[in-house]
Amino acid sequence: MAKNPAESGSTPQLKDPKLYEALRDEGYSKEKSARISNAKANPDMQPSKKGGKAAPYEEWTKDEIYERAQEIGIDGRSDMTKDQLIEALRHH
Structure with a gap:
């Protein structure tokens, strides 16, 4: 739990x-x-569980995914494949 x-x-x-x-x-x-x-x-906010209108990571280039991982600060990103970067971003 x-x-x-x-x-x-x-x-x-x-x-x-x-x-x-x-x-x-x-x-x-x-x-x-x-x-x-x-x-x-918060009564002033109306969030949903689902995020915005961005395309799924699978449609991004590896460079775009890498750049996003860099913004977030994911460790070990330089050694990761595109699929590993996607997994790390989704579990951040």
Whole structure:
């Protein structure tokens, strides 16, 4: 079972712990689950689980994927294949 970051003193309080746990159970990262659950609890925001209109990574060139991995700071990216970069980006 996923650990609730609200239990840790160094992490910000979750606004909707139930939604956080549901998202973690679906396989979302801790960071993404926390962002979605907190944004959904904010009446001024209308987030969805699915992202924007960007094309799937499979349609990107390896250079574009590498550049995105560099922006995020994925370690070991220079030795990764396109498929490995995609996997690392999706699990960041």
